[in-house]
Amino acid sequence: MILTPGIIARLAVLGALTVIAQVVCFSKMDVFGSDPDVLLLVVFSVGVLGGSLTGAVFGFSVGLLLDCLLLETLGAFALTLLTVGYVAGRYRETVGRPTRGAVPLLGAALTFLGALVIAAIQIGTGVDANVSFLVVRDAVVTSLIGAALAIPVLLGVRLVVRSALVDERGGARRSTDMRGGSARSRPFGDGPVEAP
Amino acid sequence: MYRKQVRRRRAVLLLLVAASLTLLSLYYRENNAGPLHGAEQVVSTVFSPIQNVADRALKPVRDLVNWFHETFDARGDKARLEDQVATLRNQLARQQTQQAEAKELAALNELTSGGIVPDGTNPVTARVVGRSPTVWYSTVTIDKGSGDGVRIDDPVVAAQGLAGKVTQTTPNTSQVTLITDSESAVTARVTPGGATGVVEPNVGNPNDLQLDYLERGSHIAQGQMVVTAGFSTGNLGSIFPPGIPIGKITRASLEEQQAYQRVHLSPFADLRDMDFVKVLTTHTGGGKK
Numbered sequence: 001m002i003l004t005p006g007i008i009a010r011l012a013v014l015g016a017l018t019v020i021a022q023v024v025c026f027s028k029m030d031v032f033g034s035d036p037d038v039l040l041l042v043v044f045s046v047g048v049l050g051g052s053l054t055g056a057v058f059g060f061s062v063g064l065l066l067d068c069l070l071l072e073t074l075g076a077f078a079l080t081l082l083t084v085g086y087v088a089g090r091y092r093e094t095v096g097r098p099t100r101g102a103v104p105l106l107g108a109a110l111t112f113l114g115a116l117v118i119a120a121i122q123i124g125t126g127v128d129a130n131v132s133f134l135v136v137r138d139a140v141v142t143s144l145i146g147a148a149l150a151i152p153v154l155l156g157v158r159l160v161v162r163s164a165l166v167d168e169r170g171g172a173r174r175s176t177d178m179r180g181g182s183a184r185s186r187p188f189g190d191g192p193v194e195a196p
Numbered sequence: 197m198y199r200k201q202v203r204r205r206r207a208v209l210l211l212l213v214a215a216s217l218t219l220l221s222l223y224y225r226e227n228n229a230g231p232l233h234g235a236e237q238v239v240s241t242v243f244s245p246i247q248n249v250a251d252r253a254l255k256p257v258r259d260l261v262n263w264f265h266e267t268f269d270a271r272g273d274k275a276r277l278e279d280q281v282a283t284l285r286n287q288l289a290r291q292q293t294q295q296a297e298a299k300e301l302a303a304l305n306e307l308t309s310g311g312i313v314p315d316g317t318n319p320v321t322a323r324v325v326g327r328s329p330t331v332w333y334s335t336v337t338i339d340k341g342s343g344d345g346v347r348i349d350d351p352v353v354a355a356q357g358l359a360g361k362v363t364q365t366t367p368n369t370s371q372v373t374l375i376t377d378s379e380s381a382v383t384a385r386v387t388p389g390g391a392t393g394v395v396e397p398n399v400g401n402p403n404d405l406q407l408d409y410l411e412r413g414s415h416i417a418q419g420q421m422v423v424t425a426g427f428s429t430g431n432l433g434s435i436f437p438p439g440i441p442i443g444k445i446t447r448a449s450l451e452e453q454q455a456y457q458r459v460h461l462s463p464f465a466d467l468r469d470m471d472f473v474k475v476l477t478t479h480t481g482g483g484k485k
Contacts, residue, residue: 020243020246020250021250023247023326024247024250024251024325025254025258026329027328027329028258029261029265030261030265030266030468032265052205052209053205053209056208057208060212060216063216065239066329067236068236068239068243069243069326070333070335071364071366072333074223074235074236075219075223076220078215078219086209118330118332119332121220122332125224127378129378129379129396129398130396131378131398131400132399132404134331134401135331135332135399135400136400137400
């Protein structure tokens with residue numbers, strides 16, 4: 001991803017709007033006893049499209065804003081989303097662009113990772129009450145919702161930062177054709193190049 | 197070139213992780229008047245008007261998703277509710293007879309105790325505008341703050357019963373820590389019977405609370421109601437007025453009572469789906485009109 005001032009501004013607006021939507025809307029939804037963590041999926045998408053550094057900085061920033069809006073422990077969501085953004089970016093840098101089949105799996109895995117990090121922070125800072133087994137159920141349900149929403153969210157984020165993406169569509173098509181891969185195994189292509 | 201990029205990436209990552217851990221550590225050490233809490237409140241105040249507008253604008257989307265879920269749930273509830281209707285019809289006949297007596301008793305009770313809301317309390321109605329996306333923080337954000345007379349530790353009630361207490365305030369918003377939060381503990385009394393204990397949450401399960409530290413020898417049965425005890429000893433007093441309904445006993449095995457001095461209850465208030473709450477403020481003056 002080529003980070004121009006315009007793209008940074010777009011990412012900032014995307015982050016702020018998603019944090020607000022997460023707090024006022026998605027967190028108040030009831031889907032099979034849990035709620036969708038769209039903010040985490042947006043961080044995952046930015047990490048996958050922009051790399052580990054962009055993912056980590058974006059995750060840290062939106063996490064800090066979320067901590068402030070919820071008046072919660074400053075740094076808790078920042079550390080969680082920073083981890084998610086970094087891991088998503090490292091996946092892209094080491095394994096390559098995820099295929100359509102891998103995106104839901106990655107979305108679920110990173111949503112679960114987010115739940116583990118926030119649980120670790122909570123347990124690390126001390127929990128005075130009993131912890132129900134339903135915490136695990138909640139993490140699993142949120143991860144499944146994450147798997148279902150990963151592709152639409154990634155496509156949405158890709159649309160926002162499209163002009164900053166390096167064009168790898170040709171190379172991707174060539175490599176797919178050589179492998180004879182189906183649409184399910186085709187990687188997500190990036191958009192056209194824009195001069196920085 | 198590649199090595200330089202890797203070094204840069206690692207440096208930024210280390211910096212961000214260090215910043216997060218430093219913030220976590222400093223936030224825990226400082227009190228509510230500290231600079232980090234102050235900065236957080238400034239950001240929250242700046243964003244609160246946007247949050248209010250977004251909350252109203254996105255309500256149809258939220259309601260649509262919740263409608264699907266509730267419809268799904270309602271199909272399973274139908275048979276159970278039909279049985280309940282039959283039982284309740286019988287109870288209604290009995291209760292109508294008792295109502296006349298209760299009315300007289302209520303009037304008498306109001307004269308002696310002043311009802312659930314103590315004298316001098318000024319209830320402030322607030323809209324729930326935000327919720328934490330994780331089960332670890334059972335908190336909600338409401339659209340009334342210190343400018344409306346809301347103060348830290350003010351009790352908060354929902355339509356059906358006790359919801360929690362105010363733990364942070366900004367001029368326009370407040371954070372309410374619910375009774376299902378891991379840090380919550382409320383002294384409570386079982387009625388009828390009068391056995392007292394402390395209501396504590398079961399993190400991750402918002403429909404299950406525990407009444408711990410029960411007096412030995414108190415026998416509690418399923419279906420009994422739990423209300424706030426509102427203890428006060430000398431200058432020390434519970435922040436919750438006595439008599440606010442908390443929940444209904446759902447599990448009260450004799451073994452658990454004897455071994456752990458504990459029973460289970462489910463809260464009356466639907467803490468996952470509240471739109472409005474009342475903050476029982478005790479401070480008058482200085483608020484917005």
